[in-house]
Amino acid sequence: MFKKVLIANRGEIAVRIIRTCRELGIKTVAIYSTADKDSLHVFLADEAVCIGGPRPQESYLNIPSIISAAEITGADAIHPGYGFLSENPGFAEICTACGMKFIGPSPETMVLMGDKAKAREVAIKAGVPVVPGSGIIKNVQEALKVCEEIGYPVLVKAAHGGGGRGMRLITSSKEAETLIVTAMAEAEAAFGSGEVYIEKYIENPRHIEIQVVADQFGNVMTFGERECSLQRRHQKVLEEAPSPFVDEDLRNKLSDAAKKIAEFINYEGAGTVEFLVDKDKNFYFIEMNTRIQVEHPVTEFVTEKDLIAKQIMAAAGEKLDISDVKLKGHAIEFRITCEDYEKDFRPTPGKIEKLLIPGGFGVRVDTHIYEGYRIPQYYDSLLAKLIVWGETREEAIKRGERALSEFIIEGNLKTTIPFHLKLLKDENFIKGALDTKILENKILPKLKS
Numbered sequence: 001m002f003k004k005v006l007i008a009n010r011g012e013i014a015v016r017i018i019r020t021c022r023e024l025g026i027k028t029v030a031i032y033s034t035a036d037k038d039s040l041h042v043f044l045a046d047e048a049v050c051i052g053g054p055r056p057q058e059s060y061l062n063i064p065s066i067i068s069a070a071e072i073t074g075a076d077a078i079h080p081g082y083g084f085l086s087e088n089p090g091f092a093e094i095c096t097a098c099g100m101k102f103i104g105p106s107p108e109t110m111v112l113m114g115d116k117a118k119a120r121e122v123a124i125k126a127g128v129p130v131v132p133g134s135g136i137i138k139n140v141q142e143a144l145k146v147c148e149e150i151g152y153p154v155l156v157k158a159a160h161g162g163g164g165r166g167m168r169l170i171t172s173s174k175e176a177e178t179l180i181v182t183a184m185a186e187a188e189a190a191f192g193s194g195e196v197y198i199e200k201y202i203e204n205p206r207h208i209e210i211q212v213v214a215d216q217f218g219n220v221m222t223f224g225e226r227e228c229s230l231q232r233r234h235q236k237v238l239e240e241a242p243s244p245f246v247d248e249d250l251r252n253k254l255s256d257a258a259k260k261i262a263e264f265i266n267y268e269g270a271g272t273v274e275f276l277v278d279k280d281k282n283f284y285f286i287e288m289n290t291r292i293q294v295e296h297p298v299t300e301f302v303t304e305k306d307l308i309a310k311q312i313m314a315a316a317g318e319k320l321d322i323s324d325v326k327l328k329g330h331a332i333e334f335r336i337t338c339e340d341y342e343k344d345f346r347p348t349p350g351k352i353e354k355l356l357i358p359g360g361f362g363v364r365v366d367t368h369i370y371e372g373y374r375i376p377q378y379y380d381s382l383l384a385k386l387i388v389w390g391e392t393r394e395e396a397i398k399r400g401e402r403a404l405s406e407f408i409i410e411g412n413l414k415t416t417i418p419f420h421l422k423l424l425k426d427e428n429f430i431k432g433a434l435d436t437k438i439l440e441n442k443i444l445p446k447l448k449s
Contacts, residue, residue, distance in 0.1 A: 001316050002026050002077040002101065006070040007041070008091075009081030010060060012366045012385060013292075014041035017079050020308040029073045031066060033059035035376040040368040047073050054378045060084045063091055070100055077101040077315065083380070086291040087114055103315040104269045105290045112265060113288045117159050117197045123285040126264040128257040131276065131284040133199030143180045146198045148173070153201035156180055158187035162287070164234030165190040169201060202284065204435040205276040207231065208243055210258035211299045213310045214267045215320040221310070222255040223299045224327050228274075229434040230423075232345065237416075237439065238423065239295035240332045241302045244393055244432030250281050261288060270296075270311040276436075294335070294385070297366060301331035301389040330393040332400050334420045336367075336407070337381040341419040342448065349375040350413030358406035362389040362399050365407075375413060383415060393432070397424055422447050 005021050006029040007014045014030060018041060021028045030045035035054035042048045049069040052059035059065070061084060070078055078095050080086035080103070089107035096102060104110070113119045117136045124130055134146045136159050147154050147170060156179065158166025166187030168179040180196070188194035211223040227243035228236050242251070258273035272289045296307050303325050314320060339345040351374045357365050367384035369375070375383070388403055390396035401424050409415050423429055426443050 001318075002312070004029060004046075004073065004075045005077045005079050005103070005312070006031065006066070006073065006075035006100075007045070007079050007081065008060070008066050008085055009079075009083070010036055010039060010041060010379065011368045011382065013081040013083075013294075014039075015044060015368050016366055017081060017308055018044045020306060020312065023306075024309060024312065026312070029069065029075050031060070031069050033376075033378075035378055038373060040370060040373075049073065054376065056084065056378065063094060066091075067094060067098055067100075070095075071098065075100060077103055077312075079103040079312070080291065082291050082294060087289070089114070101315055103312060105267055105271065109265055109267060110290050113271075113290050115160060116157060116162075116287055119287055120197075120285070122265060123261055126257075126260040128260055128285045129283060131199040131202060131286065134197050136195050136197055138195055140177060140180050140184070143196065143198060144173075144176055147176050147180075150198060150200050152176075153203075154198050155201050156183045156196050156198050158183070158191055158193075159195040159197050160193045161187065161191035162234075166196065167234065202276050202278055204437065205229075205278050206243070206245055206434060207236075207274065207436050208246060208254065208277050208283070209272045209274040209293075210254050211270070211272055211293075211296065211307065212258050212262050212267070213270045213307065213314060213320065214262050215314040216268055216317055217319050218263065218266070219320045219322045220259050220262045220267065221320055221322050221325065222259055223303050223305065223307070223325050225251055225254055226295055226298055227434065228295065229436050230429075230439050231436050232439055232444070236295065237335055238333065238420065239298055240330065240393075240396070241298040242327055242330065245277070245281075245434070247281075250277075250283070254283060257283070257285065261285070269314055270307055294382075295333050297364060297385060297387045298331040298333045301364070301387060302327050302329055304328065329389055329391045330396040331387060331389045332396050334386040334400065334404065335382060335416070336384040336386055336409070336420070337416050338375050338383050338413045339381050339416055340414040341416055341444075345416075347377075347381045348414045349377045349381070351375070351411045352409060352413070353411040354408060355410075356406065356408040357384075358386065358403040360403070362396075363403045364388075369409070383409065386420075397430070400424060419447070 051065035184194040
C-alpha cells in the first residue's frame with residue numbers, strides 16, 4: 001500500500017479522497033492555489049503545498065509545480081480526482097517517469113478511450129453495440145457525405161473532447177454545412193483539433209452508465225448502473241442508482257458490455273462506461289470516462305462499497321474480490337452549486353455567512369465548504385453533493401425532499417437547492433419518465449413559468 005498520496009485536485013473530491021486515505025492508513029498531501037488557501041482540503045490533509053496563482057493554468061493544471069510538490073513531500077502516488085489532469089496522459093507519463101504511481105489507467109488507455117472515434121472502434125471489436133456513425137472526419141465535404149449516408153437527424157461531435165463543446169444536432173441538409181463548420185471551429189478552439197465524428201441521433205434516449213473498477217490481474221468489477229439523464233447543456237444535475245427504467249435483464253446486459261470493453265483494453269482502476277438507451281431498451285456505447293465520476297457516491301450507497309478505496313487498492317497492486325455486487329435500495333445525488341437557476345444558472349460566487357448541513361439516516365453530504373468560507377470565482381461552481389438513500393425510490397425522494405429543506409447556505413450567493421426541491425415535485429421525475437432532453441425541453445420551462 002502507498003505511504004503518502006498527493007491529491008492533484010481541490011474542493012469536495014479532494015476532501016473525499018483524504019478521508020478514504022486516512023481510513024487506509026495513508027498520509028496525504030493537499031495542493032492549493034492562492035485562492036484556495038482557506039479551503040477545507042488544505043486543513044484536513046497531513047501536509048499542504050501552495051502551487052501557484054488562482055487560475056487553473058497557474059496551479060491545478062501546472063504540472064511542474066504539482067510534481068515538485070510531490071517530490072518535496074515524498075509522495076509515492078498521485079490521485080488526480082476528476083477534472084483538471086485526471087484524464088491527461090502526459091501527466092500520467094510524467095508521474096511514472098518521476099517514480100510516482102498515477103492512480104488511474106495507463107497513459108495509453110487514456111489516449112485510446114479519450115479519442116471517441118477510437119473508443120467506438122474498441123467497442124465494436126469487443127462486440128458491444130454502438131450508435132451508427134463514422135470514423136474521424138477532417139473536412140466539411142466529407143462530413144456532409146457521411147450525414148447523407150447515415151440519414152438525418154445526426155449528431156456531429158468533437159473527436160478529442162466532450163462536455164458538449166464541438167457538438168451540434170443536425171436535423172436536415174439545409175442546416176448541415178453551417179452547423180458542421182461551427183462544430184469544427186468550436187472543437188478547434190476548445191481542444192486544439194477541429195476533427196469531428198458523426199453519429200445517428202437517437203431520439204429521446206436515456207443516459208445510463210456502468211461503474212467499473214479493474215485491478216492489475218485482469219479482474220473487472222461492475223457495480224450496477226446510474227441514471228444520468230437529467231442534464232442541462234450536456235452537464236448532469238442529478239443522478240440516481242439504480243435507474244427506474246432498467247430491469248435485471250438490461251442491467252446484466254449493460255454490465256456485461258462494460259466488462260467486455262474494460263477487459264478488451266486491459267483496463268486498470270476506476271472508470272465509467274456510458275451508454276444511450278432508447279425506449280425499447282436497445283443500448284449503444286457512447287464513451288468511457290477513465291477516472292472516478294462526480295456521481296460515484298450513489299453507487300457507493302446502493303452497493304455499500306468505497307469506490308475510492310477500491311481504486312487506490314487496485315493502483316497499489318492489490319487483487320480485487322470480484323464476487324457479485326448486490327444492489328440494495330435506491331440513492332439520489334443532488335449537485336448543489338452556487339448558481340441562480342432563475343437566471344439561466346448564472347454563477348453567483350460569494351461568502352457563506354450561514355451553513356446548516358442536513359443529516360439523519362440515509363443522508364450524506366460531500367463538501368468542502370463551511371461558515372465564513374468565500375467561494376472562489378475561478379473554478380467549478382459545485383458547493384456540495386447531497387446524497388440520500390432509501391429502501392425504495394419513493395422513500396429516497398421523500399428523504400431527499402426532507403434533507404434539501406434542512407440544507408441552508410446563506411450569504412451573498414444563490415444556490416440550486418430551491419431548484420432541486422421543485423424538481424422533486426415534477427411529475428415526469430416522480431414517474432421516472434426521463435431522457436436527456438426532458439430537463440431543458442419540459443421541466444425547466446415549467447419551473448420558470
